[in-house]
Amino acid sequence: MSxxxxxxxxxxxxxxxQVDGRAxxxxxxxxxxxxxxxxxRRYRRLRAQGLLRIVGTLDGTLLGHTSWAVRLVCTPDAAGPVAEALARRDDTVWVRLLSGxxxxxxGVHAGGEEDGDALLLKKLPRTPRVVSMTAHATLHMYAGWRSRIAVLSEEQVARLSPAPPSTTEVSFSEQDLAMLRVLAQDGRAGYGDLAAAGRCSQSTVRRRVEQLRGAGAxxxxxxxxPRALGYRAEAWLWMKVRPARLAEVGAALAEHPEVDVAAAITGPSNLxxxxTCRDTQDLYRYLTERVAPLDGVREVETSPVIRTVKRVGAVLP
Known part of the structure; x- marks a missing residue:
């Protein structure tokens, strides 16, 4: 889509x-x-065309989740079906097909430290067509998922912005989780649908959504x-950075408009x-002119994104 x-x-x-998904x-x-x-009318058209979707997502850390980036190498005939199988799971947040x-x-969330790597392995498809797998725990996020549309004025953004989240502690009931499963499919689902899922009144649901948003949960x-906005070159970068410069490089990447997400991770690559770039030439310029000069970057492995199978998803227990 152009x-x-x-x-x-x-x-x-x-x-x-983007300012308020439920405005x-x-x-x-x-x-x-x-x-x-x-x-x-505009919203319905964009949604029907597959150009726009609002997704309710939970802060997994409040549920004791550990975030992992998992890399799998498959036989050529298996990558597509395996990626689609992963995308259908509730415990994957995003899935991308890379390279050739x-x-x-x-992205996978494990339920806690006691689960560890063993639980993560159990969640992945069991097939001999998966040739290899590496898992990288997320240690620190420098930039979270973000969009590249910014056309409103500061005054307009201020009028639409919800109140900033507080530091209130929060726990989740079965009623909450039933409601949140609906929001994971449609972040603008009506309070009637949410009340039916949670088997409670619409006023209760409305109040609970406001509480969870207010707590940042x-x-x-x-x-x-991205192609709907004219961006045709996505890539995943696996970087080896000198530990003494890791925080500095991560913070620098977070300031780059090309970067959708950046995180410190475990494993051979630590960042x-x-x-997302306009085209492959734009990606080349980004790598050579923005990434290469960063002090402390030893190696960069670039994996082009062939297809995004799942872009955003909620992880629920």
């Missing part, structure tokens, strides 16, 4: 939803200067294919980053 499929109002709507359409319309009906179509990288991410 960037021509989205006009200026579409982009403004997407930016508004009411009438509120967005007021900020953008159009009617509620227009905003609702034989490598998969995915629940956020709403905007899923949009990973997902990047």
């Amino acid at each position: 960037s021509g499929s989205m006009d200026a109002l579409d982009l403004a709507l997407v930016h508004a939803l 009411p359409f009438n509120g967005i319309g007021e900020v953008l200067g159009v009617s509620e009906h227009t905003i609702a 179509g034989t490598e998969i990288v995915c 629940l956020r709403f991410d905007v899923e949009i294919p 990973m980053a997902g990047v």
Whole structure:
């Protein structure tokens, strides 16, 4: 899908939803200067075309989860089916097919330190067509998943922004988790649907969603294919950085607009980053002009993304 499929109002709507994924359409319309009906119609069209999806996601650390990046090398005929099988699991957050179509990288959450590597291995497909696997625990996030649409003014963003999260402790009930499974599929699901899932009243659900958001336990991410915005070159970088420079390099990557996510990890590579560029020439310039000069970077392995099988997903117990 080309960037021509989205006009200026579409982009403004997407930016508004990045600020608050559950902002009411009438509120967005007021900020953008159009009617509620227009905003609702635009949202439905973008969603129907597969260009826009709002996903409710949990902060896994509050559930005692450990985040892993898992790399699998498969036989050429197996990578696609294995990637799709991984994407269907609730315990994968994202899944990408890399390189020549034989490598998969995915985000997996293990339920706690007691589970460790053994539990992680049990979660992966058992097939001889998986040739090798390495798992890297996330130690520190320098940049989280983010979009590259920023068209609203500071004043418009301020009007749409929800209250900043507090440091309130939070726990999850079975009722909460039933509701959150619905939000993992549609972050803008109505309170009626959430109440039915949680078997409670709409007022209870509304209050609970606000509590979880206020505690920073629940956020709403905007899923949009980069190609819809004119970006055609995605890659995963596996970097070996001198330990004394790791924090400095990670912080520098977080400032690069090309970087979607950057994290310190365990394993032979101690820093990973997902990047998105306009095209392969733009990716080349990024590697040679932005990454290469960073002091402390010893090696960079670049794995082009062939296909994103799962972009955003919630991990629930």
